[in-house]
Amino acid sequence: MAAMNPPANASQNTPMIRIAGVSKSYGDKPVLGNVELEVERGEFLVILGASGCGKSTLLNLVSGFVQPNTGHIHVNDKEVTDVTPACGMVFQQYALFPWKTVQENVEFGLKMRHVPRAKRAEIAKHFIEMVGLRGVADSYPHALSGGMKQRVSIARVLANDPDVMLLDEPFAALDAMTRQVLQEQLVSIYEKSGKTILFITHSIDEALMLSTRMVVMGDKPGRIVQDIRNDLPHPRSADVQLSARYLELKKSIWETVQVEVTRSLEAKH
Amino acid sequence: MAMKKPIGNRSLLGLSVLSLVAFIVIWEVACRSGLVEPIFLPPPSKVLARAVSLWEQNLLIAHILASARRVMIGFLVAVLVAIPLGIMLGTNRIARAIFDPILSFLRPLPSMSWIPLSLLWFGITETQKYSIVFMGSFAPALLYVMEATQNIDPILIRAARNLGANRYQVMREVIFPGCMPQILSGMKVILGLSWTCVISAELVASQEGLGFMIMNGREFFQTDTVVLGMVLISFTVLLTDIVFRLIERGVLAWQR
Numbered sequence: 214m215a216a217m218n219p220p221a222n223a224s225q226n227t228p229m230i231r232i233a234g235v236s237k238s239y240g241d242k243p244v245l246g247n248v249e250l251e252v253e254r255g256e257f258l259v260i261l262g263a264s265g266c267g268k269s270t271l272l273n274l275v276s277g278f279v280q281p282n283t284g285h286i287h288v289n290d291k292e293v294t295d296v297t298p299a300c301g302m303v304f305q306q307y308a309l310f311p312w313k314t315v316q317e318n319v320e321f322g323l324k325m326r327h328v329p330r331a332k333r334a335e336i337a338k339h340f341i342e343m344v345g346l347r348g349v350a351d352s353y354p355h356a357l358s359g360g361m362k363q364r365v366s367i368a369r370v371l372a373n374d375p376d377v378m379l380l381d382e383p384f385a386a387l388d389a390m391t392r393q394v395l396q397e398q399l400v401s402i403y404e405k406s407g408k409t410i411l412f413i414t415h416s417i418d419e420a421l422m423l424s425t426r427m428v429v430m431g432d433k434p435g436r437i438v439q440d441i442r443n444d445l446p447h448p449r450s451a452d453v454q455l456s457a458r459y460l461e462l463k464k465s466i467w468e469t470v471q472v473e474v475t476r477s478l479e480a481k482h
Numbered sequence: 483m484a485m486k487k488p489i490g491n492r493s494l495l496g497l498s499v500l501s502l503v504a505f506i507v508i509w510e511v512a513c514r515s516g517l518v519e520p521i522f523l524p525p526p527s528k529v530l531a532r533a534v535s536l537w538e539q540n541l542l543i544a545h546i547l548a549s550a551r552r553v554m555i556g557f558l559v560a561v562l563v564a565i566p567l568g569i570m571l572g573t574n575r576i577a578r579a580i581f582d583p584i585l586s587f588l589r590p591l592p593s594m595s596w597i598p599l600s601l602l603w604f605g606i607t608e609t610q611k612y613s614i615v616f617m618g619s620f621a622p623a624l625l626y627v628m629e630a631t632q633n634i635d636p637i638l639i640r641a642a643r644n645l646g647a648n649r650y651q652v653m654r655e656v657i658f659p660g661c662m663p664q665i666l667s668g669m670k671v672i673l674g675l676s677w678t679c680v681i682s683a684e685l686v687a688s689q690e691g692l693g694f695m696i697m698n699g700r701e702f703f704q705t706d707t708v709v710l711g712m713v714l715i716s717f718t719v720l721l722t723d724i725v726f727r728l729i730e731r732g733v734l735a736w737q738r
Contacts, residue, residue, distance in 0.1 A: 276644060298646035308641035312659045312736045321655070322645035353736045373645055 267435025301370030322373030556615020568627025593618025626668030
C-alpha cells in the first residue's frame, strides 16, 4: 500500500524524533527539566514512569499540543511548532467520535485531507481489517467493548499514515486479558507497518513485552534516568517472559523505578 | 405474603385516558348543572360544536396553518442563524467578548416588547409576525447553542486536531455534531416559546391565526371560540413536539 511508505524526501539517517534541551513548567512548577532524547526510525520506544513524572507532557510536546519553554523538538527533521498530524496520538480514553461509525472514525484524518471518498473507504477498510474489526465497520462506538474501541483508535491513526505513533497508556483502562491480546496485536502492527512508536506506560511488564528500547523517567522535574535497549527475542512468549534476561532487565528497571518513587515520596513530606 | 404486581405501562396509559375523560365529564357536568355560568366557561360540548362549525366554514384548518406557518418560518430562521453563530461564539473568546454586551441587552426583552417597533418597521404584515417569533426565539436559541459547545469533551477536539483537522473542520466535524443532542433538546423548548410569540403577535394585529381567533371570540363574547383557540394551541404544540421527537430519534441514532 502506497500510503505506508515513508516520504521519499525524508533522510533515513537522522533520528525520527529529536528532543533537545527541552524544559517545560506550568506556572512555577517545573514539569520537565532539560530532556534530551533521540528516537531512531522504526524504534518502539516505551517511556516508563510513575504518575506525575511528566511523561504525558512529553507526549503532548512531541505532538505539538504544548510548546516547550526551552529547547527544540524535531519530528522527521521538521521542528514541531503546532499540532501536527505527523504524530498520530492514541489516547487512553479512546477519543472516538461517538456520532461516527467505526468506518467513518477511521476515515477521519483522510477526510480532513480531502482524500476522495472511494480511496478513503479503501484505506480505512485495509486498517480496519488489520486490527481485526471487519465485522463492526458500520457500528457506532457505543456498541463496542473497550478493547475494540482502542483498536479502532489505533486503526484511525494508522490510516492517517503518521511518521510517529504516540500511545498514552492506551491499555490502562482494559482488563488484563484484553490488554494482553492488544499488546500482541500492537507488536504485529508495529512489525507490519514499520512505524516509529512512542509508548507511555507505568507497567514494567508492558514495557518489556512491547519495546525495542526503554526509557525510565524520574520526576521533580521530569527527566530521563535510565535508557536501556530491550534485546529480548520475538515473539515474547511465556518462555521469554520466564527467561533470565527478562528477569535481569526487569530487575534493573525496577531498581531505578524504586529509587525514583522513594525519592519522590520523601520529597512530598 | 402476596407479591405486589408492578404497574404496567398499559395500565398507566389507561389511567391517563381515564383522567382526561373524567376531566371533560366533570367540566361538562359543572356547566350543565349551572354551577358555572357558560358565559364564563362554555361546556366542552359547545366548544366541540364551535369546532365543527368552523371546520365546515374551512376556517379551522386555515387558522391553525396560519399560525403554524408563522412559527415555522420565524423559528427556522432563528435556529439557522443561531447554530453557526452560537458555535462561533461558543468556541471563540474574542467573538464572545464582542457579542456578549449586545446579547445581554437583547436577552431579557420579551418578544411582546418588540411588537410596537415591528409594527412600525414592517406594518401589519406576515414579515412582522415572523420578526416577533424570530426576536422571541433567537436569543434563547443562541444561548442554548453556546452552552452546548461548552460541553463537548475536549479530548475529541484534541483527537480531531491531531488527525489534521483545521479550526473550521473541528467546528463542522466535531463541535456541531457533538452539540446536536443538546441543541435538539433546546430547540424543543424554544419551539414552544415560538408558539407563545406567535400568539401574542396575533392577539395584537392579525386577520387570521389561533391568536386572532381567541381575540375575535373575546370581542363577540364567544367564550367557546376562545376556549377552542386555547385547546387548538395545546394540540398543535403537542403535535409539533411529537414530530420533533421523531426527528430527534432519526438524527441521534448513534446514541442508541
